[in-house]
Amino acid sequence: MGDYLEYARIFKALGNPKRAMIVDMLSCGELCACMILEKFEMSQSTLSHHMKLLCECGLVKGRERGKWTYYSLNTDTISKTKQFFCDITSAKENCICKEGADCCKGCDEND
Amino acid sequence: MGDYLEYARIFKALGNPKRAMIVDMLSCGELCACMILEKFEMSQSTLSHHMKLLCECGLVKGRERGKWTYYSLNTDTISKTKQFFCDITSAKENCICKEGADCCKGCDEND
């Protein structure tokens, strides 16, 4: 944890329903761009842009073969991102919540 | 899976490094808004806006007690979101990759 900028880049990429859907489509194997394009109402340049974002954040890998580009998931990045959710659902030491904020002293009792 | 819009809403909320950090801060317990504000160089209205987005997507819950608002993680949403990563890392039946796209017939052999 700590590298919030890198996590945020990945989440930003997933923060578009079409890109989330593309990632899901790639989850059972490699697909070429033209095949992904067939499933969406979207121009070729728009898809290309989405794929670029998915690749840049490390979620997706592109493999060029002649005229075609094949895309697949980068499982390392996905595991790492999944870890974010494990980290935020397990208690930690040295957490910010252990330090007191002056403005809130004594608030906890009003429960 | 399938509810890409709802997932995207959550990922969009996490797709800002400050909001990702706030979520991490909340991971070991409830914090009041003023305490979160102390840890950031950010105006009070900006923080309020970020907290609203985090609440609206269901990641965070707000609890009002007098003047203060306490925020905490909504573990149900977090578990559900974690599931997205489980889903995309396990093979599936009836996947889009099983259907052929005309433009790509025969591409697979060029490996």
Added chain:
DNA sequence: CAATCATATTGAAACTTTTCGATTTGAAGC
């Protein structure tokens, strides 16, 4: 009940994202 304090809302400026059509690049086929 007026003042104070913690948050929320509003409105505006700056910046980023989304999308498209047009153009470019670069491989394959004739």
Added chain:
DNA sequence: GCTTCAAATCGAAAAGTTTCAATATGATTG
């Protein structure tokens, strides 16, 4: 070597996000 095809890049328009200062709301305190 020209044509065709798949994908990337460019430039622009529209929409959305981020941030702040100012103001509003509503609870608490004197």
